[in-house]
Structures are given as structure tokens and as C-alpha cells.
Amino acid sequence: MKVSKEYLKFHEYNIEGSVENKWRWFKNSIGALDGIHIPVTVSAEDRPRYRNRKGDISTNVLGVCGDSRVLRDALHRQNCKYFLVDAGYTNGPGFLAPYRGTRYHLNEWIENTPKKYKELFNLRHASARNVIERSFGVLKKRW
Structure with missing residues (x-):
């Protein structure tokens, strides 16, 4: 099963202003990475493989999304490159996860401000990583 350009429309865009500001805290980031399960219809004999x-x-x-300028810049650098990931992943080479046990999701920040450095980091992390959540939302609406 492949998702091709027949189903997705790719647009060239220029990130400026507040969105660009979200990425400045993660200069060596390639983008955001996440996984999602998408319901499918398959034959009865293939169902065990898709359960x-x-x-x-x-x-x-597994999806990766980011600002194309950030990606181009990161690929030309010789230093560390990593993906922003959610708490379902662990920190390790190539993966930067949020602090566990600390507020993270954007809706938890409504009318609240960070009080500790871990909360500030998680707020910035969630703001930048939100690009992959929005991308999956668009992908799921296609079906």
C-alpha cells in the first residue's frame, strides 16, 4: 500500500513569523516525527497482518514533517541532527523527546505560563512538534 501524489497535494511554502520562531529553539532539528494508525479495509485473509x-x-x-528550510540547512551541517518526538519515544541519538511528568500538550497551556525550565522546554517542544500532528490530521481527513 502506497500513498502517492494522486492523494496528497504538496505545496511550496515559506515559513515566516511565529511558525519560524517555534523552530529557532531547535536549530539542529530536522523536523518532527510521529506514528499513527490509519484504519484500512483489507481482504479477510490479510486481516491478521493488519490487526x-x-x-x-x-x-x-511513520511520518516526518518539518520546515523545508530547516531540513535543507540540517542536511548541510556536519553537527548533530535529530527529530522532535513525543513521549512515546525515548531520548537517544537522533531523537529529542519532551520531559516526562511535566505539562506538555498545548491545551494544558491555555491561560497558564511555564513556571520551570522543564515546562518552558516542553511548551516550545510541543509548539514546534505540532506540525506533525496537523499533518496527520490532514492525511486522515483524506480518507
Whole structure:
């Protein structure tokens, strides 16, 4: 199963202003990475291969998204490159996850301000990583 250009429209765009500001805290970041299960319809004989841990029939999609300028810049640098990932991943070479046990999701910040450095980091991390969540939302609406 492949997702091709027939189903997705790619647009050239220029990131400026507040969105660009979100990435400045993560200068060596390549982008945001996340996985999602998308429900699929398959033949009865293929269902066991597509059954996820919750018992649903789906395909697991790993997606990467980011500002194309950040990506181009990161690929030309010789220093560390990494992806912003959610708490489902662990910190390690190439992955930068948020602090666990600290507020993270953007809706938790409504009318609140960070009080500790870990909260500030998580707020900035969530703001930058939100690009992959929005991209998956657009992808899921296609079906």
C-alpha cells in the first residue's frame, strides 16, 4: 500500500513569523516525527497482518514533517541532527523527546505560563512538534 501524489497535494511554502520562531529553539532539528494508525479495509485473509494491538484493522504510518528550510540547512551541517518526538519515544541519538511528568500538550497551556525550565522546554517542544500532528490530521481527513 502506497500513498502517492494522486492523494496528497504538496505545496511550496515559506515559513515566516511565529511558525519560524517555534523552530529557532531547535536549530539542529530536522523536523518532527510521529506514528499513527490509519484504519484500512483489507481482504479477510490479510486481516491478521493488519490487526493492531487494540484489535483494530489498520496500517501503521511513520511520518516526518518539518520546515523545508530547516531540513535543507540540517542536511548541510556536519553537527548533530535529530527529530522532535513525543513521549512515546525515548531520548537517544537522533531523537529529542519532551520531559516526562511535566505539562506538555498545548491545551494544558491555555491561560497558564511555564513556571520551570522543564515546562518552558516542553511548551516550545510541543509548539514546534505540532506540525506533525496537523499533518496527520490532514492525511486522515483524506480518507
